Amino acid sequence: MNRIAARKRIGAEAVEEKGWLPAHKWLILRRISQFGILALFMLGPLAGIWIVKGNLNYSYTLNFLPLTDPYVALQSLMTGHVPETLGLVGIAVVLVFYLLVGGRVYCSWVCPVNVVTDAAGWLRDRLGIKGGSSLSRNTRYWILAMTLLGSALTGVVLWELINPVSMLHRGLIFGLGAAWTVVVAVFLFDLFVMTRGWCGRLCPVGAFYSLLGRWSPLRVSAPRRAACNDCMDCFEVCPEPQVIRPALKGGDKGVGPVILAANCTNCGRCIDVCSKDVFSYDLRFNNQVSAAPLAKAQLESK
């Protein structure tokens, strides 16, 4: 226990300098979003208040707003089936939303499995579990391609047979059954087998949404990166740490401060844990390399 207590906690500096609440602001908002969305879905079956019907694959809000998961719809499309009008409208609404706010906002602000894998990541840090197996972060794109090709070949919406995301979400609303075993498996996999293994390397849903948000205007940026004191807290707390380096450390190479990598989930944890307030939400267009001499050097080199 002493060993654990003695270790420096991620974000401890930020808590000291900014206070607990500002150092957890986006995390709290994100949990409110995740559990709030789940609560909206569960109000119907639990309390008989039907605001939202359905689940994350397709939902119908207040008998007005259809929302369709474009990844599931794409798999269905690969099998040769086109949705009905409401289903198509739902796809359009969701596509436009995530094109604007960033595809992987789905992962960090909506997906219920994110809570599970975040818990595993947190516990992994608390228990000081290091190492484990590793897989390329590109594996998810191969799996994504496989599910699309496989759907076309089998005529079955393939990933839905085992998708832990929809199993958990649907399970909580319609009855969990044995779906909890899959959720526990994902938790244990992330805890003992692979750091950020599920969301960061395997899940094709996240891979799909990352492609969707490739050019989203809303991004996390590091406008005050000059203030960075290399505490590494942002890298340690980030579920996709590879996305930070170019923006945070790329000033010398003439790279702008906006995190442009599609796999940034816009979760905002880096904003929380930074004691120097280096990060903030921003638009991708505000990506000027602020260091004036550097910009000048760049101009001259052209």
Place this chain on the structure above:
Amino acid sequence: MTAKTPKSAAARRQFLFDSAKMVCGVGMLGLGLGLYAKQSRALPALDLRPPGALPEEEFLGACIRCGLCVRDCPYNTLELAKPETPVATGTPFFNARNIPCEMCEDIPCVKACPTKALDHGLTDINKAKMGIAVLIDHETCLNFLGLRCDVCYRVCPVIDKAITLDMVPNARTGRHAMFLPTVHSEHCTGCGKCEKSCVLEEAAIRVLPPKLAKGELGKHYRVGWEEQKKAGHSLIDESKMIDLPDRLPEGAVLPGHYDPASGHTESMRGMAGSEAGVIPSQPPGLGGKP
């Protein structure tokens, strides 16, 4: 074409190896998933899809597992398959023995479907084909035992079309009729109310997928009496029919036998199942010797 430096060659090698690793690894996962997908198509015989559902192979491609049909079913008939259910995970089904389909006239489940998994072209619930009821056990069905249970017939929403009671003589008593519930597949919607209400411990009448419930005549089969009806006359010249002599024991007569030599037909009286004679002279076990 750029010149091949050793560095780029090594990088290309690495790229090819990495890609091969991914293709093989993910390919194995895909193979497993594909075989699982194949298994998932085997819908258990007693689990039925909602009205208007596409054939199972297509249904699993069109259904996006949202559960809107489940939500809009006013009778809680439908449920979504859990991972441990032997139905493809997340897809809607019902078991008629638990809760049958009440055949709502406005078919809310079909209207709620955001895909074509439930065919929106189905507007008359009486045209639904969720399955076909089959009186599967003639040994335990109370009507086959000579009783007047009739429950499956009474509850049928398409009564007298989908299920009729067909009267046949009760050969056991010799003096009663049996009212056999008979399903007519062209009218049966597969709602399962008959299966639900069967009074036996295990239902004697069950709704099965049409594929299991129905036989199919060879395409070349022609049923003589229907062809005759269509043509308006017999398709053969009956005057030229030759009836070969029947080989019978000495002195025996065959009721109903047409003898071309005499032009007579022997009496059909007393033949079981015949329409000519209905009153048996001495019912066995009743009136005569015990």
